[in-house]
Amino acid sequence: SQTIHQWPATLVQPVGSPLSLECTVEGTSNPNLYWYRQAAGRGLQLLFYSVGIGQISSEVPQNLSASRPQDRQFILSSKKLLLSDSGFYLCAWMGARELFFGEGSRLTVL
Amino acid sequence: AQSVTQLDSQVPVFEEAPVELRCNYSSSVSVYLFWYVQYPNQGLQLLLKYLSGSTLVKGINGFEAEFNKSQTSFHLRKPSVHISDTAEYFCAVISPYSGGYQKVTFGTGTKLQVIP
Numbered sequence: 001s002q003t004i005h006q007w008p009a010t011l012v013q014p015v016g017s018p019l020s021l022e023c024t025v026e027g028t029s030n031p032n033l034y035w036y037r038q039a040a041g042r043g044l045q046l047l048f049y050s051v052g053i054g055q056i057s058s059e060v061p062q063n064l065s066a067s068r069p070q071d072r073q074f075i076l077s078s079k080k081l082l083l084s085d086s087g088f089y090l091c092a093w094m095g096a097r098e099l100f101f102g103e104g105s106r107l108t109v110l
Numbered sequence: 111a112q113s114v115t116q117l118d119s120q121v122p123v124f125e126e127a128p129v130e131l132r133c134n135y136s137s138s139v140s141v142y143l144f145w146y147v148q149y150p151n152q153g154l155q156l157l158l159k160y161l162s163g164s165t166l167v168k169g170i171n172g173f174e175a176e177f178n179k180s181q182t183s184f185h186l187r188k189p190s191v192h193i194s195d196t197a198e199y200f201c202a203v204i205s206p207y208s209g210g211y212q213k214v215t216f217g218t219g220t221k222l223q224v225i226p
Contacts, residue, residue, distance in 0.1 A: 057211070092154075097204075100156075103153050106151065
């Protein structure tokens with residue numbers, strides 16, 4: 001069966017520090033992958049999606065970036081975090097007819 | 111283009127009372143319809159989905175939803191809620207796979223608060 005994992009689950013970082021959140025999918029190949037963010041009291045904002053290795057599309061311009069170095073690995077990064085980057089980050093992969101989510105990573109920028 | 115509207119940001123309801131969470135959508139093509147639930151500090155979990163066929167869809171935890179094509183709605187219902195149903199609920203539409211990227215659009219969510 002397919003599974004999706006995210007880490008770290010919780011992260012507290014100072015403003016201006018770098019960020020790396022990792023997501024891996026098991027049990028499937030060449031999945032469509034997504035990064036979403038939930039800010040406090042707000043809905044789901046699509047940040048990036050990827051249809052294959054090295055293929056990244058950005059939905060919202062910001063200081064975050066994404067990479068897909070391997071088929072089932074999706075990484076969200078930043079060189080310098082802002083206070084506004086705080087939130088709950090969710091990775092997801094698209095099955096045949098359903099979107100599956102990871103457990104989420106809570107980022108607090110101080 | 112496709113969009114999803116969840117008109118109610120918060121819905122308080124007493125335990126054992128019925129509840130309906132509303133979802134309306136718009137799309138220029140046929141889409142798949144979903145309801146997800148999110149408990150605090152967790153990812154989203156699928157409640158139910160409509161792909162085709164019967165317009166009444168039953169999901170987990172006693173929830174059901176009805177697809178109404180003429181009204182472009184997919185409202186979520188439960189005849190008797192429990193304290194454990196307190197969570198945030200998201201309606202979503204997904205465009206059918208046609209090679210490459212599948213567009214996913216979420217509503218802004220409805221927080222269901224079950225009152226003892």
